[in-house]
Amino acid sequence: MEVLSLPDSPHSDTFPVYFLRRHLSLPLVQTILVGDSGVGKTSLLVQFDQGKFIPGSFSATVGIGFTSRDMTGTPGAAAARDGEAPERSSPCSLSYDLTGKVMLLGDSGVGKTCFLIQFKDGAFLSRTFIATVGIDFRNKVVTVDGVRVKLQIWDTAGQERFRSVTHAYYRDAQALLLLYDITNKSSFDNIRAWLTEIHEYAQRDVVIMLLGNKADVSSERVIRSEDGEMLAREYGVPFMETSAKTGMNVELAFLAIAKELKYRAGRQANEPSFQIRDYVESQKKRPGCCSFV
Numbered sequence: 001m002e003v004l005s006l007p008d009s010p011h012s013d014t015f016p017v018y019f020l021r022r023h024l025s026l027p028l029v030q031t032i033l034v035g036d037s038g039v040g041k042t043s044l045l046v047q048f049d050q051g052k053f054i055p056g057s058f059s060a061t062v063g064i065g066f067t068s069r070d071m072t073g074t075p076g077a078a079a080a081r082d083g084e085a086p087e088r089s090s091p092c093s094l095s096y097d098l099t100g101k102v103m104l105l106g107d108s109g110v111g112k113t114c115f116l117i118q119f120k121d122g123a124f125l126s127r128t129f130i131a132t133v134g135i136d137f138r139n140k141v142v143t144v145d146g147v148r149v150k151l152q153i154w155d156t157a158g159q160e161r162f163r164s165v166t167h168a169y170y171r172d173a174q175a176l177l178l179l180y181d182i183t184n185k186s187s188f189d190n191i192r193a194w195l196t197e198i199h200e201y202a203q204r205d206v207v208i209m210l211l212g213n214k215a216d217v218s219s220e221r222v223i224r225s226e227d228g229e230m231l232a233r234e235y236g237v238p239f240m241e242t243s244a245k246t247g248m249n250v251e252l253a254f255l256a257i258a259k260e261l262k263y264r265a266g267r268q269a270n271e272p273s274f275q276i277r278d279y280v281e282s283q284k285k286r287p288g289c290c291s292f293v
């Protein structure tokens, strides 16, 4: 049995129509929960799936979530798709000192979803490319200098038709990872347009990092590392090349963000100042270096 929980929040107004149209044509074993925001659709779903109730703060569902349960099995046998619900209710999830919202941006196909999966699960999704629909998120807690920072990472759809959905999420993001694909010139050329969009919709002091992804595919490279560096310098943002496939600099990107957020959140009197660009420059690995390529 598959249960779909539809959001009803102003941010996701295009989702219900899209998903109802898409899923209502599927077999009857699918059940869709619909109703106003806050009536308890997600709680009902978690209660059914795991046999427990998540008390406390209400966080509106973004887009759509689903869970499967074998009706012959016991409650809790099937976990929620992305682990968010169990994570929210486990004691470990409460164990962090500060939280930050990070968004992944860039053209469709540059590797945003793979980048996130590599960071979250240490795995690479090869071959099949399934474009992200709208927006999705994952949580991960990282420890920097003894401080646990919960990163809420939002993976956005790069396709133009989802832009109006993703714009709404820029506002309260503390950090943006802007990706291009080193084997795709137009994804690099579009970075300026992305930066214009960011300046229009995001907070003024948002942390931005430029990432040239797919650095493992050196044979198909069309954008030189120096070009990425030059563009980043022009906009005053840190830059590095990454590979969602090998993992090169993936963790570093998020750690640098976490360090910056930690620094901003609790600047102590005698704490040395933290410069994210210097940190990234000192830590980043370069393609061709070490064992990554």
Ligand SMILES: Nc1nc2c(ncn2[C@@H]2O[C@H](COP(=O)(O)OP(=O)(O)OP(=O)(O)O)[C@@H](O)[C@H]2O)c(=O)[nH]1
Pocket (backbone or CB within 6 Å): 106, 107, 108, 109, 110, 111, 112, 113, 114, 115, 125, 126, 127, 128, 129, 130, 131, 132, 133, 156, 157, 158, 159, 213, 214, 215, 216, 217, 242, 243, 244, 245, 246
């Ligand atoms: N070789 C290589 N392939 C990659 C890398 N990152 C992603 N890919 C491949 O590139 C394709 C697109 O990756 P996605 O992560 O789905 O791209 P996306 O940016 O999330 O795309 P949208 O969801 O449409 O915005 C997939 O076929 C991936 O396997 C990488 O670092 N190296």
